[in-house]
Amino acid sequence: MNRAALTITGQDTDGVSRFRAYGVRQLDRIAKRFGLSGETLEAVRLVSLVLPFRVNEYVLSELIDWARVPDDPVFQLVFPQPGMLASEDAAQVADAAVRADRGELATVVAAVRSRLNPHPGQQIELNVPSDAEGALPGAQHKYRETLLYFPGNGQTCHAYCTYCFRWAQFVGDPDLRFTAPGPERVVGYLRQHPEVNDVLLTGGDPMVMSAETLRRHLEPLLGVRSVRTIRIGTKAVAYWPQRFVTDADADDTLRLFERVVRSGRTLAVMAHFSHDRELEPDLARRALGRIRDTGAVIYCQAPLIARVNDDARVWERLWRAEVAAGAVPYYMFVTRDTGPRDYFKVPLARAASIFREAYSALPGLARTVRGPVMSTTPGKVVVDGVDDAGDCLQLRFLQARDPLLVGRPFRTRCRPGASWLDELTPVPGTPADLARAVATPALPAGIPPARDETAPDKEE
Numbered sequence: 001m002n003r004a005a006l007t008i009t010g011q012d013t014d015g016v017s018r019f020r021a022y023g024v025r026q027l028d029r030i031a032k033r034f035g036l037s038g039e040t041l042e043a044v045r046l047v048s049l050v051l052p053f054r055v056n057e058y059v060l061s062e063l064i065d066w067a068r069v070p071d072d073p074v075f076q077l078v079f080p081q082p083g084m085l086a087s088e089d090a091a092q093v094a095d096a097a098v099r100a101d102r103g104e105l106a107t108v109v110a111a112v113r114s115r116l117n118p119h120p121g122q123q124i125e126l127n128v129p130s131d132a133e134g135a136l137p138g139a140q141h142k143y144r145e146t147l148l149y150f151p152g153n154g155q156t157c158h159a160y161c162t163y164c165f166r167w168a169q170f171v172g173d174p175d176l177r178f179t180a181p182g183p184e185r186v187v188g189y190l191r192q193h194p195e196v197n198d199v200l201l202t203g204g205d206p207m208v209m210s211a212e213t214l215r216r217h218l219e220p221l222l223g224v225r226s227v228r229t230i231r232i233g234t235k236a237v238a239y240w241p242q243r244f245v246t247d248a249d250a251d252d253t254l255r256l257f258e259r260v261v262r263s264g265r266t267l268a269v270m271a272h273f274s275h276d277r278e279l280e281p282d283l284a285r286r287a288l289g290r291i292r293d294t295g296a297v298i299y300c301q302a303p304l305i306a307r308v309n310d311d312a313r314v315w316e317r318l319w320r321a322e323v324a325a326g327a328v329p330y331y332m333f334v335t336r337d338t339g340p341r342d343y344f345k346v347p348l349a350r351a352a353s354i355f356r357e358a359y360s361a362l363p364g365l366a367r368t369v370r371g372p373v374m375s376t377t378p379g380k381v382v383v384d385g386v387d388d389a390g391d392c393l394q395l396r397f398l399q400a401r402d403p404l405l406v407g408r409p410f411r412t413r414c415r416p417g418a419s420w421l422d423e424l425t426p427v428p429g430t431p432a433d434l435a436r437a438v439a440t441p442a443l444p445a446g447i448p449p450a451r452d453e454t455a456p457d458k459e460e
């Protein structure tokens, strides 16, 4: 790609790229450098009033094929696009922007955001756990054995994906954010809930934190004996692989990973790759190699997104490249019911067909991948396929708030164009508990009452 561009911005004078985020303020410069049309520029500017926009030099110079813009999949992945807002919403925002009344614009933008379902899956109502002080900020406890932890310093990313289901984390509204100032209350909660053996650091992207800040959030978790697995959800290998290779504290970060592994925990880096192009740069593959050298395992996941990766050949290449880099293909997700979903959604029947075509071309070692999977209010539901007549979907809960639902197959009518669980109707004869889970939001059965545990855990 456009390697010379690094020197144009003056970031690479000593041969080392330093991270700097670009946002709306840099749009004019980006447009000039890469020849974006005025029409595209204004569309990006308008939609980015509602949805977050952030990119960096590596994504601009190494990942986007500017000759293919606006259809280029990585351009679609990071630059807000005209069709992402409903036309009447776009018109309202444009009118308010022209009138230049900041109060009015903020009101219009807030109303549009609220119509984009900022917290899908009833995350606030059902997933936020409590301790003696009340709701635990920056934590979610949906499944019995897993706690999601949103460290406050990690609630941004090296670039933003336009399809992000956590977009509400990035729009500057404190009412829409999950964020924990520090790990103290989470550690207290974990001690009260020894059934939780798996903590997922998530965001945003925890790998935006410096090694020292990450250590402050991670190390206290090692003092909880019942925590056996620590996972870090990140897209840093795709968006800023320098984080593990040439950043000033890359080595310190990897030493921290080694420390977690030495404590006897499984450390899993849950790497997000949307397109095989993200694994083409040598730097990305080096980053994966360095992470693996610490003893961490790397699992890879991404949603299936129209205009970005709705092509079986892309997934086949991606999964093959992951295995070649020593990583494990893990999930193909269905894009969630939030943000500009109408722009990105892929009907379930087509998703199942893309998955099957890519999967059937894979060698056995890459067939670790599951999909397409909907992460829904009652749990993770995989679409196993469409029956030969084309009128029913075969589905199964891979994970559920109610453990009794896990692994049981069920069938629904296959409505043309259906793209989420709430558009499906179980066939007659479906067991009542499965039919209820499909039809209604589940109660938070995965959150058992707190247990008193007076003896503090020792660090292992």
Ligand code: SF4
Binding pocket: 156, 157, 159, 160, 161, 163, 164, 165, 166, 167, 203, 204, 205, 234, 235, 272
């Ligand atoms: S890297 Fe992850 S959290 Fe960040 S914008 Fe992309 S999908 Fe969202």
